[in-house]
Amino acid sequence: MEMLSGAEMVIRSLQDQGVERIYGYPGGSVLDIYDALFQQSSIEHVLVRHEQAAVHMADGYSRATGEVGTVLVTSGPGATNCITGIATAYMDSIPMVLISGQVPTTMIGEDAFQETDMIGVSRPVVKHSFLCKNVEDLPTIIKKAYYIASTGRPGPVVVDIPKDIMNPALKFPYEYPTSVSLRSYNPTQQGHKKQIRKALKTLIEAKRPIIYAGGGAVWNDTPALIKQLATHIGCPVTNTLMGLGVFPGTDEQFVGMLGMHGTLEANKSMHFSDVIFAIGVRFDDRTTNNLEKYCPNSTIIHIDIDPTSISKTVNADIPIVGYAHNVLTAMLEMINDENLQNNKADIETWWKQINEWRDKKCLGYETSEESLKPQQVVEAMYKATNGDAYVCSDVGQHQMFAALYYPFDKPGRWINSGGLGTMGFGLPAAMGVQMEFPDSTVVCITGDGSIQMNIQELSTCLQYDLPIKIIILNNHALGMVKQWQDMVYKGRHSHSYWDSVPDFVKLAEAYGHVGIKVDKPAELEGALERCFSLKDKLVVMDIAVDELEHVYPMLVKYGAMNEMYLSKTERT
Amino acid sequence: MSRTVISLIIENESGATSRIVGLFSQRGYNIESLTVAATQDSSLSRMTLVTRGEPRVIEQIMKQLNKLINVLRVSELTASDYIEQEISLVKVACIGSKRDEVCRLVDIFNAKIIDATPKMYTVRLFGDGNKLDAFVKQVEQTSEIIEVVRSGVIGISRGEKALRA
Ligand SMILES: Cc1ncc(C[n+]2csc(CCOP(=O)(O)OP(=O)(O)O)c2C)c(N)n1
Numbered sequence: 026m027e028m029l030s031g032a033e034m035v036i037r038s039l040q041d042q043g044v045e046r047i048y049g050y051p052g053g054s055v056l057d058i059y060d061a062l063f064q065q066s067s068i069e070h071v072l073v074r075h076e077q078a079a080v081h082m083a084d085g086y087s088r089a090t091g092e093v094g095t096v097l098v099t100s101g102p103g104a105t106n107c108i109t110g111i112a113t114a115y116m117d118s119i120p121m122v123l124i125s126g127q128v129p130t131t132m133i134g135e136d137a138f139q140e141t142d143m144i145g146v147s148r149p150v151v152k153h154s155f156l157c158k159n160v161e162d163l164p165t166i167i168k169k170a171y172y173i174a175s176t177g178r179p180g181p182v183v184v185d186i187p188k189d190i191m192n193p194a195l196k197f198p199y200e201y202p203t204s205v206s207l208r209s210y211n212p213t214q215q216g217h218k219k220q221i222r223k224a225l226k227t228l229i230e231a232k233r234p235i236i237y238a239g240g241g242a243v244w245n246d247t248p249a250l251i252k253q254l255a256t257h258i259g260c261p262v263t264n265t266l267m268g269l270g271v272f273p274g275t276d277e278q279f280v281g282m283l284g285m286h287g288t289l290e291a292n293k294s295m296h297f298s299d300v301i302f303a304i305g306v307r308f309d310d311r312t313t314n315n316l317e318k319y320c321p322n323s324t325i326i327h328i329d330i331d332p333t334s335i336s337k338t339v340n341a342d343i344p345i346v347g348y349a350h351n352v353l354t355a356m357l358e359m360i361n362d363e364n365l366q367n368n369k370a371d372i373e374t375w376w377k378q379i380n381e382w383r384d385k386k387c388l389g390y391e392t393s394e395e396s397l398k399p400q401q402v403v404e405a406m407y408k409a410t411n412g413d414a415y416v417c418s419d420v421g422q423h424q425m426f427a428a429l430y431y432p433f434d435k436p437g438r439w440i441n442s443g444g445l446g447t448m449g450f451g452l453p454a455a456m457g458v459q460m461e462f463p464d465s466t467v468v469c470i471t472g473d474g475s476i477q478m479n480i481q482e483l484s485t486c487l488q489y490d491l492p493i494k495i496i497i498l499n500n501h502a503l504g505m506v507k508q509w510q511d512m513v514y515k516g517r518h519s520h521s522y523w524d525s526v527p528d529f530v531k532l533a534e535a536y537g538h539v540g541i542k543v544d545k546p547a548e549l550e551g552a553l554e555r556c557f558s559l560k561d562k563l564v565v566m567d568i569a570v571d572e573l574e575h576v577y578p579m580l581v582k583y584g585a586m587n588e589m590y591l592s593k594t595e596r597t
Numbered sequence: 598m599s600r601t602v603i604s605l606i607i608e609n610e611s612g613a614t615s616r617i618v619g620l621f622s623q624r625g626y627n628i629e630s631l632t633v634a635a636t637q638d639s640s641l642s643r644m645t646l647v648t649r650g651e652p653r654v655i656e657q658i659m660k661q662l663n664k665l666i667n668v669l670r671v672s673e674l675t676a677s678d679y680i681e682q683e684i685s686l687v688k689v690a691c692i693g694s695k696r697d698e699v700c701r702l703v704d705i706f707n708a709k710i711i712d713a714t715p716k717m718y719t720v721r722l723f724g725d726g727n728k729l730d731a732f733v734k735q736v737e738q739t740s741e742i743i744e745v746v747r748s749g750v751i752g753i754s755r756g757e758k759a760l761r762a
């Protein structure tokens with residue numbers, strides 16, 4: 026058998042796992058791994074400027090491809106800098122393996138230089154973690170880490186490796202396992218047949234059904250299966266913020282995103298439905314509003330791979346645990362085999378009602394000659410990219426404007442931190458995507474606040490030639506915070522605006538990129554055209570938008586799903 | 598909020614217990630007692646955990662425990678017939694006539710004096726929580742209690758039913 030040191034084993038295991046790229050930042054405890062990395066060529070290492078960005082890069086790559094991203098960092102500050110990124114991935118169920126160095130086993134617990142209990146610090150935000158105490162265990166632990174990260178409900182896995190385990194002088198026999206099994210981990214894959222039948226019967230008999238799909242419906246062929254089911258039933262479909270693109274955004278049956286800033290037609294359709302067919306969602310508080318008033322007449326069918334997501338906040342009448350694509354495949358087979366048809370007259374009446382809500386045009390807004398509306402910028406961006414870009418967002422008003430005004434027709438195109446809402450996610454996530462798809466248009470839509478949370482990565486972008494298009498909706502404010510202060514705190518703008526926003530054009534130039542400033546509505550289209558024509562350049566677009574604009578619709582606090590503000594002066 | 602006794606089989610490794618305890622604090626569930634020790638298979642530990650919550654919370658606790666990678670089996674003992682036991686060690690200060698009174702209580706409660714000095718007894722007592730409470734209450738009427746140590750509950754289901762890895 027081949028003899029390798031621990032450090033070499035880490036790299037060989039990653040190679041044998043099929044990893045082609047890792048994102049990281051070196052330091053004392055991982056120097057042996059970096060040395061092993063230096064002496065091979067099949068794995069590319071991407072050097073970021075801050076470890077948080079390495080994690081978001083791996084995350085962005087994963088969201089666009091469905092694959093597991095890999096991160097390598099040093100102990101102590103290197104590891105703790107990753108926590109926000111790991112938590113971001115955890116909240117959105119993104120598969121990831123993060124390898125962190127640790128002080129030597131003999132020094133653990135002694136408050137050694139750059140020692141932090143990474144297993145302890147990361148525990149609440151990982152799917153699982155391993156502390157490797159024997160060199161011989163390394164290949165199996167790494168195999169298990171990828172297996173756990175990518176199966177069941179995906180999530181981040183931390184592998185913490187003490188420095189002495191990687192000692193280049195000590196060689197051990199190496200073999201990478203072809204498969205692993207864990208006696209205590211065995212996700213249910215197939216849904217329960219009886220439950221599936223019951224769910225299907227309920228859906229077929231529904232008069233006012235709606236399909237509600239989220240982040241758990243993005244992968245495998247789930248989107249195509251949902252499309253088939255929706256076409257057969259003829260019902261409306263809504264997606265969560267995490268699920269945008271699962272159902273084509275431009276499809277007639279799509280009623281838009283639901284939830285806090287969901288469309289009037291999506292939220293009302295949920296509220297007045299008689300059957301909610303939920304797929305890969307978790308009834309998060311941003312999508313339910315007041316639980317006591319939640320969809321009073323709806324029977325809830327809930328398909329999810331994670332039993333803890335079922336009946337956690339909203340009680341599921343018909344729960345089905347299993348992979349969504351397996352459950353949907355079984356359902357479509359039953360529909361075909363038994364030629365099941367629902368009552369199309371009921372569905373027609375349902376659409377009549379929905380179309381009345383649609384006619385309210387809840388996404389309407391007024392433009393002016395003087396200042397640009399953020400909605401207008403997103404719409405122009407949609408046009409300029411033919412609706413086919415990867416759009417990676419930061420967190421704030423700009424995120425909601427992008428989610429509402431850029432319809433996504435494909436899954437894996439809208440990349441944002443939905444669960445944790447991490448400002449600073451957008452740029453590094455876009456880097457992960459652009460690196461994987463060098464010829465695709467990758468946009469980072471961001472705010473003047475968020476972009477400054479990982480702005481240092483403009484330097485990484487130069488090093489790796491990443492021609493991302495960064496669109497800053499500059500409102501000189503923490504806009505979303507300000508909106509809440511307007512609506513809930515009588516306009517007391519406590520620490521939500523500033524006069525010291527940097528000159529983003531100069532900043533882009535300082536990092537070796539192109540910066541374009543847009544102040545007036547008339548300049549917008551031309552500027553965007555120029556931006557997207559600079560194919561191999563990173564461009565920062567600093568676009569001044571109306572500082573007073575709010576995101577609407579917005580659910581009324583403590584209200585039901587059908588209670589919304591539609592503008593500063595209207596509510597349902 | 599009903600009292601629930603949960604029995605678990607978990608991997609006998611360093612992080613496993615902290616993941617379970619962490620889960621409880623992280624999600625705001627309470628732990629009334631927790632006992633853990635290795636089983637006849639030294640790679641596994643058996644844990645008995647007592648908690649309290651609404652049925653919906655208990656359901657989440659069971660699911661969340663099941664979801665932990667280090668947890669092999671989870672069973673709600675209180676969902677059917679089961680036996681629970683606890684040990685307590687009680688150090689009582691007693692001299693003179695008090696010694697007889699404590700001895701009488703020890704007899705009544707089927708306990709045992711396992712250590713003694715001229716000024717105190719250490720009493721060992723098996724039973725369920727109510728019995729242990731009652732003993733302490735009675736002793737307190739006559740003597741000063743110096744120390745009480747309770748093992749926390751261990752439990753097992755009645756009859757043929759068993760929790761196996
Ligand atoms: C790391 C982090 N800190 C704080 C917040 C709270 N927060 C949510 S939106 C927001 C304002 C974002 O400002 P900006 O990026 O300029 O976007 P805008 O809302 O103005 O479009 C803040 C502070 C957060 N989501 N993430």
Ligand SMILES: [Mg+2]
Binds near residue numbers: 472474503504
């Ligand atoms: Mg802003």
